[in-house]
Amino acid sequence: MTHQDELAIEVKGLVKRFGDVTAVDGIDLDIRRGECVGLLGPNGAGKTTTVEILEGLQTATSGEVRLLGLRWETDAPVLRERIGMTLQETRLVDQLTVEEMVRLFTSFYPRPLEVEALIGLVQLGEKRHARVGKLSGGQKQRLALALGLAGDPDVLFLDEPTTGLDPQSRRALWDVVAQLKARGRTVVLTTHYMDEAEVLCDRLVIIDRGRVIARGTPRDIITSLGAEQVIELEAEPSPDLERLRPLPSVVAAQRHAGRITLRVRELHLALPEVLREVAAGGGQLLHLSTRRPTLDDVFIDMTGRSLRESAEEKAA
Known part of the structure; x- marks a missing residue:
């Protein structure tokens, strides 16, 4: 063939x-x-x-x-x-x-x-x-x-x-x-x-x-982000992205719909530094979660918006 x-x-x-x-x-x-x-x-x-x-x-x-x-x-x-x-x-x-x-x-x-x-x-x-x-x-x-x-x-x-x-x-x-x-x-x-x-x-x-x-492949595209984990957090007041980006193991930082998303290579190195930065700015943590990267993270990284948002706009 x-x-x-x-x-x-x-x-x-x-x-x-x-x-x-x-x-x-x-x-x-x-x-x-x-x-x-x-x-x-x-x-x-x-x-x-x-x-x-x-x-x-x-x-x-x-x-x-x-x-x-x-x-x-x-x-x-x-x-x-x-x-x-x-x-x-x-x-x-x-x-x-x-x-x-x-x-x-x-x-x-x-x-x-x-x-x-x-x-x-x-x-x-x-x-x-x-x-x-x-x-x-x-x-x-x-x-x-x-x-x-x-x-x-x-x-x-x-x-x-x-x-x-x-x-x-x-x-x-x-x-x-x-x-x-x-x-x-x-x-x-x-x-x-x-x-x-x-x-x-x-x-x-x-x-x-x-x-x-x-x-x-879905796996290859997710891997292209260069991150092993994603940290999502909300704090009041919200920390400055420019102070989060240089922290150890942080690949990228974005603010999306009021929530900060950090892509990180090694969670155990990044997380303590991120929490220290939030505390140093007098911030109170409202939400914190960690997860593995998904295709939606890729999508936001490439287009600046989530695919679900794109669908909801269409429905509206």
Whole structure:
């Protein structure tokens, strides 16, 4: 198998402009078959535009896109049979039952998954005869996933698939993604849940202002921070960041939403000095905790804001 054959998705120099606005600014991607790759970024970063071009829903201004060695310009009918997608919002027919909806979608494909298998995969067996309009939000989202999987796609695109889901539905969706990867399918996921990205994704691509600013495994990207631990503290009055930054083992110090976050290499060296500095400034400690670094720390470091904030802005 050549390197070309191993790639499910190949993107070179992808650019998309809307008038004077450049939404995607020269993105390159190589996604291997059987891989789950997460695209992360703040609102307006260009994630959804990139995914919509890969899905054939938008055309690129310039650049090259290949899926499964094929191009949308010349192979659209074949590609439509080989990809699946769940969008951020899926319009469903409220009057149909779950089973009728799944059966309808399987009829669109030459080699669909069985209706029974699809309903079981998304754990909707008990709701098979329920009308779609009566389903909860989480159940509708799981149904949308079943519809995206109806054609047994080689590549599945999931655009923020678990937004607003209850914990049980989120876990059910995570299980489905794990099963797809085990069958050699490729999954491209956009999400603003960092735990989801860490659990599901083999590799991450972080996009900001239409460009890739980091890529790698979740562990590699977290390690790139150069910190073993994170100290979070609040004090009144709050200590000066400039006095905290030179302390032993401190890699970086930031103030975010009223709380100071310190990334440190060796906790046992940094913590006593930090507490001494707070006390020296006459500060009273209101909160102190330590934890391991997460993807959200990476995100704040690179973009100046948390991915969750970015999602909440969008919801507002």
